[in-house]
């Protein structure tokens with residue numbers, strides 16, 4: 239298994255390995271998809287890469303899978319390194335595996351799955367982005383993508399609980415508490431760059447009277463090996479989380495405001511971790527679902543005087559809305575928070591990817607200019623709403639829209655649900671600090 243990307247070298251291609259991958263990963267289904275594709279082109283207009291670059295036919299979904307995975311099957315895995323280098327550009331630089339195109343294909347061909355399989359082939363030959371390679375090394379060494387030690391993580395939780403004592407009386411961040419309802423898992427960006435996110439979550443859980451814990455290990459719910467094509471490591475990463483939840487005997491795993499983490503934990507992870515029935519061993523809940531339930535059931539309440547007056551819009555993360563089914567819950571939360579909600583068009587499950595998904599953000603500076611070009615569709619969607627605030631429950635959407643804000647001079651503020659809920663939530667009298 240390759241430790242690091244070495245796609246600039248000229249090592250011989252391991253054809254046997256490629257054949258194994260082509261046979262193992264949905265081989266029969268993929269062959270059928272390749273055969274039934276009628277080249278009708280109906281999927282083309284669904285792809286934001288295609289739309290952002292003047293409808294370049296080379297960016298249509300069908301062209302992308304036919305010239306990569308299609309060729310691999312046609313040549314029975316007998317491909318050379320030069321071909322794989324060309325695939326590298328397409329499978330990582332021209333597709334975020336957002337799954338929008340599958341909704342527009344009359345045969346329901348799952349193009350994202352095919353691109354993901356092509357990524358696995360490239361990865362098996364050491365051809366994958368350096369930015370992802372770095373995170374994979376961290377996952378292997380520490381179980382999380384940023385290489386944070388258990389000690390540092392626990393200390394950050396304790397620090398945040400202390401910091402937020404001034405906001406909510408009796409706030410705690412319990413670590414490894416067995417038998418609770420929710421084990422809360424986060425994106426490492428939170429403890430490393432935005433530790434206040436941990437404090438904000440604790441604030442909401444305390445007000446809601448939740449029975450919860452943070453795990454000292456298995457707390458990273460992200461899964462970048464899934465986007466790198468390293469299926470074995472992707473299985474280990476998601477299993478870290480499942481195992482910790484089973485060890486603690488918790489009822490459910492709660493996923494922070496992160497899109498791909500939900501896709502991994504709830505939908506793709508079980509297969510990657512060896513659960514043949516495709517079901518996670520512990521129920522998975524996304525924050526959007528739980529935050530909506532808190533508001534709906536009155537476990538937390540919004541101060542009507544603090545509702546946002548400025549126009550706001552909502553960015554549907556692909557893996558929360560289209561691939562996670564939570565588009566209405568997200569909108570209902572925004573209704574509680576803001577007076578002037580302006581939806582993007584198209585929206586909900588039809589919304590376009592922001593251009594930061596599929597591992598694009600951690601792929602780093604090598605891919606930044608492409609991110610900005612393909613993000614044109616999202617920038618135009620946001621601009622058309624006239625919104626001043628873009629709310630999104632996903633770290634990658636947050637980063638991508640922050641970059642698009644600068645690139646396209648959108649003049650917006652990007653915010654998470656947690657952040658706005660904490661700004662507007664009523665702290666009950668018995669939890670007000672003295």
Ligand code: SF4
Nearest residue numbers: 285333334336337339
């Ligand atoms: S999965 Fe998304 S990015 Fe990839 S080809 Fe389809 S629409 Fe385009």
Ligand code: SF4
Nearest residue numbers: 275276278279281343
């Ligand atoms: S819409 Fe489906 S059948 Fe038509 S070109 Fe695209 S993938 Fe092929």
